[in-house]
Amino acid sequence: MPDAVTIEKLTKKFGDFTAVDQISLTVGEGEVFGFLGANGAGKTTAIRMLCGLLLPTSGNGTVGGFDIYRDNENIKKSIGYMSQKFSLYGDLTAYENLWFYGSVYQLKKKVLKDRIDELSEELGLHEFLNRLAGNLPLGWRQRLALATSVLHRPKILFLDEPTGGVDPVFRRRFWGMLYDLADKGTTLFVTTHYMDEAEYCHRISIMHHGRIIELGNPSDLIQKYQQPNLEELFVQLISKKSEESADV
């Protein structure tokens, strides 16, 4: 199985501060990969480097088989990105947002129309299509953002805290949609703070102060550390690391 994402010693420094510190990992094609870590661990920074929004300080990486330094243009054609911050046009309607991004990806008129229909069917967006995106309730905004980022059928989808701030019912449904995408072969690279969501992932990595401190299958990790669930595991790992760094 070819790899969708490979990272080798990827590092990003902002001045003296190292936000991402030599992280290495690979994500297989079709995999649902959970990219976990506490606030400020460096998750967003790492994703931004993979999406070509930020130039790494050092290290290597490929996305969809394309080099992150040299093949930015090809990477952009094969990825979708749903950012942590709501970043659609609040003064355009849901439909206009979808139409705009579809046009930027140069989808043919007919194709674009069909996809918008299809996606709003799947995500239950129909009745919201003519409302301004800025006036949508949070959960619907996130569905719209998801729809926008998959309009062009990307092979790899980066989702940066896609379910931040929405209720559990919404989250459950949202993950149902993500699983549908994964079933169709899309690779998902997801960050989240919700450990119940992390359990849906095939594999997870846990980041702390810019480093990856653990990586593996959720149930394997739970067994390895003999914890009742991921939540406990996460808390224990992070506090242990924090103590270690406090000792130094």
Place this chain on the structure above:
Amino acid sequence: MIQTILALMKKELYQVIRDRNMLRLIFVMPIIQLLVLGYAINTDVKKIDTAVYDFDRSSLSREYIKAKTAGDYFIVSSENPPVLDAERGFKENLYTAALIIPNDFSENFIEKKPVNVGLLIDGSNANSASITSGYAEMIAMQFNRRQLDIPEPIVMRQQMLYNPESESIYFMVPGIVAVLITMITAMLSSMAIVREREIGTLEQLMVTPITVPALIIGKTIPFAILGFLEMSIALLFGVLWFGIPFVGSWSLLYGLTFIFLFTTLGVGLFISTVTKTQQQAMFYAWFFSIFAILTSGFFSPIANMPEAVQYITYLNPLRYYMIIVRGIMMKGASIDALYPEIIAMIIFGVLIFTSSWLRYSKRVS
């Protein structure tokens, strides 16, 4: 590429249309500006303080002065001040006009030779100066008509100080049009991109395969369209409401305006590459507009500026456009007369666009 550009343009225009404040700014501002100007023009200028130099001291000269100052318009504020102080009086705002009756006034009159009087006008307030001049002309004519026995009409020779071109509303309206589109296009274009950066949509755009040229073109053309709209409103208002004559070619003016918009949009774009927030962008655009207006010859002729400042004006695209708008509207200038200005604007536009382009490419990677 075309599809992307069209999508960007459509999106941008939708956003402007949805923004009530923006609409008000774009459509109401030109009309208010022109109306304010219109009221300033229509206000009667009365009680013009006048210094009178009567070198003739004859009954005829006194009669002439009496006629001149009979109405509400000219008030004698000082009689026979020292000659060399005429200009100082202007500078100290003692009077704004000076009537000069030469010592051969009655002599020429009797000998049936041409008779002259002089009128100096402080031209620093362009509007009241041109009205003053009009009144003086009118009164002189009335005097001539009453004195039917005079062989030759008395000729009044007028001289406007400080503002020899005698700016009037005809001169101001084309200038206002130029100023309006400068401010609107520089401000809107600089803020449009920074706003996307602020709310995060620029980042979302950057992960799409959109190219920098497509982004730049798609983000600037909508504002060029708005600039044309703005200009058309102001021009139509000026022509229909104030009856400003439009002597030259409309199509030439629109064509050259396109080149000018290239420079102001380029400046807006450049500002958006050096600023982080909409507020910053607005401040920079405002600063540019003020600089451009002050060194454009809009308020006072460039020839009256200090020499160092005169050189600086060459860096100002509005300086060239001001000449173009006034030339085409007032004198019917043809393209042949405007080549230096056109070339200067093209150079400015190409330079500013290229540098913003380079800065963009750097930022994206």
